[in-house]
Amino acid sequence: MYEGAIQDLIDELGRLPGVGPKSAQRIAFHVLAADPTDVKRLAAALHRVKDLVRFCTTCFNVAESEQCRICRDPRRHDEAICVVEEPKDVVAIEKTGEFRGRYHVLGGAINPLEGVGPDNLKIRELMARLSSGEVKELILATDPNTEGEATATYLALLVKPMGLRVTRLASGLPVGGDLEYADEVTLGRAFEGRRVL
Amino acid sequence: MERHNGTVTGFRGRLFRDDAVVLRVQKLGESDRIITLLTRRHGRIRAVARGVRRTTSRFGGRLEPFGHVDVQFAEGRGSLHSISQVEGIALFGGGLMGDYPRYTAASAIAETAERLSPEEQEPSLRLFQLTLGALKALAAREHEAALVLDAYLLRAMAYAGWAPALRECAVCATPGPHRGFSVPAGGSVCSDCRPPGAANPGPPTLALMCALSEGDWTVADSSPVAVRREASGLVAAHLQWHLERALRSLPLVDRSRPAEPVVQTER
Numbered sequence: 214m215y216e217g218a219i220q221d222l223i224d225e226l227g228r229l230p231g232v233g234p235k236s237a238q239r240i241a242f243h244v245l246a247a248d249p250t251d252v253k254r255l256a257a258a259l260h261r262v263k264d265l266v267r268f269c270t271t272c273f274n275v276a277e278s279e280q281c282r283i284c285r286d287p288r289r290h291d292e293a294i295c296v297v298e299e300p301k302d303v304v305a306i307e308k309t310g311e312f313r314g315r316y317h318v319l320g321g322a323i324n325p326l327e328g329v330g331p332d333n334l335k336i337r338e339l340m341a342r343l344s345s346g347e348v349k350e351l352i353l354a355t356d357p358n359t360e361g362e363a364t365a366t367y368l369a370l371l372v373k374p375m376g377l378r379v380t381r382l383a384s385g386l387p388v389g390g391d392l393e394y395a396d397e398v399t400l401g402r403a404f405e406g407r408r409v410l
Numbered sequence: 411m412e413r414h415n416g417t418v419t420g421f422r423g424r425l426f427r428d429d430a431v432v433l434r435v436q437k438l439g440e441s442d443r444i445i446t447l448l449t450r451r452h453g454r455i456r457a458v459a460r461g462v463r464r465t466t467s468r469f470g471g472r473l474e475p476f477g478h479v480d481v482q483f484a485e486g487r488g489s490l491h492s493i494s495q496v497e498g499i500a501l502f503g504g505g506l507m508g509d510y511p512r513y514t515a516a517s518a519i520a521e522t523a524e525r526l527s528p529e530e531q532e533p534s535l536r537l538f539q540l541t542l543g544a545l546k547a548l549a550a551r552e553h554e555a556a557l558v559l560d561a562y563l564l565r566a567m568a569y570a571g572w573a574p575a576l577r578e579c580a581v582c583a584t585p586g587p588h589r590g591f592s593v594p595a596g597g598s599v600c601s602d603c604r605p606p607g608a609a610n611p612g613p614p615t616l617a618l619m620c621a622l623s624e625g626d627w628t629v630a631d632s633s634p635v636a637v638r639r640e641a642s643g644l645v646a647a648h649l650q651w652h653l654e655r656a657l658r659s660l661p662l663v664d665r666s667r668p669a670e671p672v673v674q675t676e677r
Contacts, residue, residue: 231439231440323662324517325513325514325517325518325521325658325659325662325663326434326475326517326520326521326658326659327658328658328659328662330661330662358435358474359435359474359475359476359503359506359507359513362507362508363507363510363513363514366507366508366509366510366513367510370510387465387466389466390466394468396468396469396470396471396472396498397471397472397498397501398471398472398474398498398501398503398504399471401504
């Protein structure tokens with residue numbers, strides 16, 4: 214146990230996800246030894262993220278104003294909405310440069326074991342966006358795991374009767390992997406989604 | 411060196427192998443998961459599966475919920491082991507996640523199995539067989555998901571020693587059927603023992619509950635929707651009374667929608 218400010222910092226750092234007591238201690242002593250300007254910059258960044266960052270009122274991505282950068286961009290088309298679980302998934306898809314439509318962040322996936330049902334996600338807000346009639350395609354880009362697939366199934370059941378094109382991201386073999394190491398679920402999905410060359 | 415019970419010891423520490431049903435997965439750190447499994451010989455086990463959230467994981471797909479898998483564990487220092495190898499025996503999750511009512515029913519089955527095995531590594535072969543059988547029945551799609559779930563819950567309660575009295579009075583054991591049903595009293599009650607606030611389920615509801623607990627699927631499959639709803643309500647109330655804490659997944663079980671796979675694959 215240390216005294217005063219250093220112990221307070223270790224305690225606070227130890228509450229962060231993935232930071233154990235030893236890591237918290239190491240980071241705290243790194244901060245103590247660091248240049249005061251760097252520490253002030255870190256403290257200012259922490260303040261700014263809480264003061265400025267909020268959720269976009271349209272798509273629920275992180276934003277610094279009422280709408281996020283993607284929802285404000287007039288060059289993006291409104292005919293397709295890509296549904297993702299978390300804001301970090303928006304960044305992952307944006308890195309591909311393949312999608313020029315809009316996003317909708319659900320805030321998680323349906324997971325009955327954790328008590329997360331459809332009412333805990335931004336599904337009602339998604340339905341409101343789809344009812345405008347502008348959207349022609351809904352791309353379901355939830356995670357390719359059981360919860361993500363079940364969420365996609367639930368959304369498809371809701372949205373299909375509206376006459377929209379509902380698509381799901383393909384699943385299959387990762388680029389750079391060996392076929393012999395693929396598990397049977399992944400390989401089965403790759404077979405299901407095979408395409409004509 | 412291999413021992414008779416499937417354990418292997420060597421320079422890496424004790425390894426043991428068992429077949430198991432995956433009950434729950436939880437994220438851990440950057441790319442790991444904590445997997446809760448109900449094993450055939452070792453009861454409920456929590457183990458770390460390292461790197462399974464990476465797209466390059468060699469066995470992440472086999473450790474999705476509801477799968478029946480053959481697992482090799484490396485014993486940890488505490489109660490948390492790690493998973494070193496996995497082979498799929500029957501990966502039910504793949505079929506269940508494309509059918510929302512079956513997915514929610516499977517979640518309730520998994521949560522019940524976890525709650526009925528409070529002690530880690532305490533073998534419970536009957537619960538394992540019951541859980542595996544229920545997931546297999548859900549995946550086979552021969553019966554409605556809600557019926558499979560209620561049959562599982564009734565039999566799981568019997569395993570735990572809380573089977574509701576259905577054919578006799580729960581208080582005085584007078585042979586029935588009786589019209590009253592009281593969860594605190596332990597099931598159906600005769601007119602003499604009936605406590606205030608007891609429910610009045612119709613005779614077909616109690617007949618359905620008997621059929622589900624005994625595996626009479628001809629009666630169960632032909633039961634009307636209203637009777638199924640009433641039976642589900644009684645089963646859920648009875649279970650949660652004895653568990654003392656509500657199941658999170660039970661209110662989210664979808665008992666309304668017909669099963670139909672709708673997600674299309676773009677070619």
